Amino acid sequence: MSNRGGGILGNHHHLQQQQQQHNNPNNKPEWLQQYDLIGKIGEGTYGLVFLARIKPPSPNRGKSIAIKKFKQSKDGDGVSPTAIREIMLLREITHENVVKLVNVHINPADMSLYLAFDYAEHDLYVGIASLLFVDLVMEILSTFVQGSGMRMSHLYSYIFSSLFPPFKLLGQEIIRYHRDKVNQAVNQYTVKSLLWQLLNGLNYLHRYALKLQGQSLLLVSLFPPPPHIPYYHGFFAAVIGSSIETLSHQISWYDLACILSLHSMMFHVCIRNFFMMSTCFILCEIVSLKVMGEGEEQGVVKIADFGLARIYQAPLKPLADNGVVVTIWYRAPELLLGAKHYTSAVGILISSLILARLTVSSYESDMWAVGCIFAELLTLKPLFQGAEVKATPNPFQLLVTNTKLLLFVLIILCYFSVINTSFTFSQLDQLDKIFKVLGHPTPEKWSTLVNLPHWQQDVQHIQGHKYDNTALYSVVHLSPKTPAYDLLSKMLEYDPRKRITAAQALEHEYFKTEPLPGRNAFVPYRPDEKAVNYPTRPVDNTADFEGTASIQPSQPVQSGNAVSGNMHGSHIVPNRNMPRQMPTMVGMPRMQPQGMAPYNMSSQAGVAGAMNPGGMPMQRGMANQAHQQQQMRRKDPGMGLPGYPQQRSRRSITLQAAADIRAMGLDLEIGHLTPILYNVNPYFVIVIVKLSNSELLSNDQNLLAF
Amino acid sequence: MxxxxxxxxxxxxxxxxxxxxxxxxxxxxxxxxxxxxxxxxxxxxxxxxxxxxxxxxxxxxxxxxxxxxxxxxxxxxxxxxxxxxxxxxxxxxxxxxxxxxxxxxxxxxxxxxxxxxxxxxxxxxxxxxxVFHPYRSLTQFLQDAGMMDLMQFTWGIVNDTYKMDLILIHPPHLIALACIYIASVSKEKDSIAWFEELRVDMNVVKNISMEILDFYDNMMNNxxxxxxxxxxxxxxxxx
The missing domain is CATH 1.10.472.10 (Cyclin-like)
Structure with a gap:
């Protein structure tokens, strides 16, 4: 009877306790005591990520957990909407290959929110999935462009953040590691297991989307969004036209991926504030394929980071004909040939790897992408590496923050060319690459081929070269008889209707022959094989849950935090100071992870040892190697990869951007919405400026000053 | 629930x-x-x-x-x-x-x-x-049934269902159907054929409709x- 009363009392008691703990920062809140904090593994604008292990009394003791602490919002807006969305989606999704939300904790004393996740050690090569996402941004952008009364046949978009600390980018991608460091093929078992898990996760998400009813769409995000933006009233966005291909040869895929999430975030705000588009096509994005690296779940692929993901409910307006997008290496031929009925067939929106839509045919371009990834895992090279259009370097973007007032100023430069030809060179080249490997599609093999617009429009071009032979097996070094080859060729089937589905692929013979795929992609399949030691994520084990380092205040980065420790949660994190000196420090973002390395390093050996008491094979010798690898990574951030576009220094691009902006004679009006349209042949420029706070002015001057 | x-x-x-x-x-x-x-x-x-x-x-x-x-x-x-x-x-x-x-x-x-x-x-x-709501399926159903003229009326009924706990008990699409049912009956539209084509349990739909109507009756007195x-x-x- 007094159950409820007890509850209240208990609550009060709890609250009191919390308050006491708040006053005494050395005391951990009660719920935290079930974890052993190992260290900080990441930090971003949304908050901090810690690595922890579950303490002994629990049956899961020793299990690694990533705890994401959201910074609480400053302006009294409670739990951050980002956190809410992430919780929302993760609560609904349970699958072995989707990262699991283990627990949610609220600390009422300081209103901070903690999400405890399974810990994922390795990020699978993120560019793959993410770049396809740009399609989506395009779709949104083009909608808003249409809304603003412009018409264009092609639209390219690109947005970039130089602020976002690319700590996430420190994730060690397996493919890159193999290509650059080990110089040997990924072992068969690993390939198979990763592929199987990828398909398994994909299959689940496809089915989940089906379950969601109607035209539901589930999108998964790669990087956390800037959490402040929703609160943010004044913002600054510039949208400048150009083609993404021009950018992609300057900026690594990796960067691009990180940028995109920010982008779409920007678009949300943009669309919500200015264009009030149809109900809720605010959605996002990419997948982060995280590969668990430790313990029981070592080597299990997880689709992670739902920070920006949405359940998509309202159908997008069908868009007239907007074009091709960013990286097209993983694009299915039907998209390249201009299939444009988004609702009925493959669509721009749909090509994203994990993006799933109810229309069954939409999954097929996902499968094409999986096929490309499969081949890339086998050969360590992108399968169809179309040429990027070389053009003048173009400005990209800047993001400026004022740490004091926590105002974000964003500049987005989106590039879209106007009244372009309906069929670009890069598309053509991409198709050419595909045809070279797979042979020419014929209407007999692909019955709907003749209906695709570009096939008809550009018959001579496309059909000009004749490639009759299928050379796929020689490219991937597989005998045509093997099940692996069979599966790959089914994924790379021209006709989307004949292409294998995720569910069918999981049933494929390839996964039933030795070596059988396993949950742990990294253990050696045969005992005599040597396990590959992938570099582990650097862990800063000096941090505590407050994001402060009370233990070793001598360490430079941490000491900054320690100072703000008392008012923790006030968002002041050292790297956030950076943008204030934006013009002079444009090189910073790239350097930041490297800068973090020294203090990570000191902890690395100890952590790696402690992390794996069971001595899983993969972790053997980790302590020594981690150190070495860490050093290697520092010397070579991995940007100038063979086969991947060269990364120019961020500084030079930024300066270039500044010069270009000035060259275009852009007037940035402050204080009100100013859409400026410039027709800088052949690009279009839109600048949208909305600033509600004079504080932004100074940032802005900075921006223009450089 | x-x-x-x-x-x-x-x-x-x-x-x-x-x-x-x-x-x-x-x-x-x-x-x-x-x-x-x-x-x-x-x-x-x-x-x-x-x-x-x-x-x-x-x-x-x-x-x-x-x-x-x-x-x-x-x-x-x-x-x-x-x-x-x-x-x-x-x-x-x-x-x-x-x-x-x-x-x-x-x-x-x-x-x-x-x-x-x-x-x-x-x-x-x-x-x-x-949370899923009946609104989306409502639009789809009405379009399918060719009764878009009932949209506003039905939408209002759906809004009223939130004054009850129906949303915790029944799947949203059935609530939408029940509202369409009430609307079509009260506007004397012939929708029986369309309902029969749907593969849903009409008993459930009718029960939900009854609950809604009971609620309206109950609302009347002071x-x-x-x-x-x-x-x-x-x-x-x-x-």
Missing amino acids: DPEDIDVVQPLDRERGISLEDFKLIKMHMSNYITKLAQNVKVRQRVVATAITYMRRVYTRRGLTEFDPRLVAPTCLYLAAKAEESTVQARLLVFYIKKMYPEDIRYRFEIKDILEMEMKILEALNYYLV IEERINIAFSKLPLRSA
């Missing part, structure tokens, strides 16, 4: 003499309150629907005495707005609450109260925040007075 799990008056509430009838009335009144508040801060109907659903979910686990409905209602709206991507500022809500009840001390809340309650509600909801009586049983805030 089963109705048996929802129509439970928590022991502490029962102690104060709150009957099941009072419980329902208070929830209904709070649904209206959320709707009115939402009109002020201008959010979409789906946010309102989500907010009401959160509120009803909360009261399946917590009592009225424990969680003051006058605070839970705006907080649910606040949370739903975040979840549905149209964040409303807490101070705006506080402002409009004051405007709606300028005199009433029982409705006097600060931003801090809302933020605190938000945490408690998140916990009470066990962090399950996704509802205001009954709400006031119910509210008088709530404890005053010990501020």
Whole structure:
């Protein structure tokens, strides 16, 4: 009877306790005591990520957990909407290959929110999935462009953040590691297991989307969004036209991926504030394929980071004909040939790897992408590496923050060319690459081929070269008889209707022959094989849950935090100071992870040892190697990869951007919405400026000053 | 959820003499309150629907005495707005609450109260925040049936269903169908053939329709007075 009363009392008691703990920062809140904090593994604008292990009394003791602490919002807006969305989606999704939300904790004393996740050690090569996402941004952008009364046949978009600390980018991608460091093929078992898990996760998400009813769409995000933006009233966005291909040869895929999430975030705000588009096509994005690296779940692929993901409910307006997008290496031929009925067939929106839509045919371009990834895992090279259009370097973007007032100023430069030809060179080249490997599609093999617009429009071009032979097996070094080859060729089937589905692929013979795929992609399949030691994520084990380092205040980065420790949660994190000196420090973002390395390093050996008491094979010798690898990574951030576009220094691009902006004679009006349209042949420029706070002015001057 | 799990008056509430009838009335009144508040801060109907659903979910686990409905209602709206991507500022809500009840001390809340309650509600909801509503299927059904002229009428009925706990009990598409059924019967549209083509259990649809109609009947007799009586049983805030 007094159950409820007890509850209240208990609550009060709890609250009191919390308050006491708040006053005494050395005391951990009660719920935290079930974890052993190992260290900080990441930090971003949304908050901090810690690595922890579950303490002994629990049956899961020793299990690694990533705890994401959201910074609480400053302006009294409670739990951050980002956190809410992430919780929302993760609560609904349970699958072995989707990262699991283990627990949610609220600390009422300081209103901070903690999400405890399974810990994922390795990020699978993120560019793959993410770049396809740009399609989506395009779709949104083009909608808003249409809304603003412009018409264009092609639209390219690109947005970039130089602020976002690319700590996430420190994730060690397996493919890159193999290509650059080990110089040997990924072992068969690993390939198979990763592929199987990828398909398994994909299959689940496809089915989940089906379950969601109607035209539901589930999108998964790669990087956390800037959490402040929703609160943010004044913002600054510039949208400048150009083609993404021009950018992609300057900026690594990796960067691009990180940028995109920010982008779409920007678009949300943009669309919500200015264009009030149809109900809720605010959605996002990419997948982060995280590969668990430790313990029981070592080597299990997880689709992670739902920070920006949405359940998509309202159908997008069908868009007239907007074009091709960013990286097209993983694009299915039907998209390249201009299939444009988004609702009925493959669509721009749909090509994203994990993006799933109810229309069954939409999954097929996902499968094409999986096929490309499969081949890339086998050969360590992108399968169809179309040429990027070389053009003048173009400005990209800047993001400026004022740490004091926590105002974000964003500049987005989106590039879209106007009244372009309906069929670009890069598309053509991409198709050419595909045809070279797979042979020419014929209407007999692909019955709907003749209906695709570009096939008809550009018959001579496309059909000009004749490639009759299928050379796929020689490219991937597989005998045509093997099940692996069979599966790959089914994924790379021209006709989307004949292409294998995720569910069918999981049933494929390839996964039933030795070596059988396993949950742990990294253990050696045969005992005599040597396990590959992938570099582990650097862990800063000096941090505590407050994001402060009370233990070793001598360490430079941490000491900054320690100072703000008392008012923790006030968002002041050292790297956030950076943008204030934006013009002079444009090189910073790239350097930041490297800068973090020294203090990570000191902890690395100890952590790696402690992390794996069971001595899983993969972790053997980790302590020594981690150190070495860490050093290697520092010397070579991995940007100038063979086969991947060269990364120019961020500084030079930024300066270039500044010069270009000035060259275009852009007037940035402050204080009100100013859409400026410039027709800088052949690009279009839109600048949208909305600033509600004079504080932004100074940032802005900075921006223009450089 | 089963109705048996929802129509439970928590022991502490029962102690104060709150009957099941009072419980329902208070929830209904709070649904209206959320709707009115939402009109002020201008959010979409789906946010309102989500907010009401959160509120009803909360009261399946917590009592009225424990969680003051006058605070839970705006907080649910606040949370739903975040979840549905149209964040409303807490101070705006506080402002409009004051405007709606300028005199009433029982409705006097600060931003801090809302933020605190938000945490408690998140916990009470066990962090399950996704809600599906009949609106989407409603449009699809009406289009399919070629009865788009009934849209507004039916939409209104769907809105009214949130004054009950239906959304916790039945799948949204069946609620939509029930509303279409009521609309088509009262406007004397011949929809029987269309309903027969659907592969749904018409008995369930008819039951839901009956519940809605019962609710309308019940609404007729001096509802205001009954709400006031119910509210008088709530404890005053010990501020």
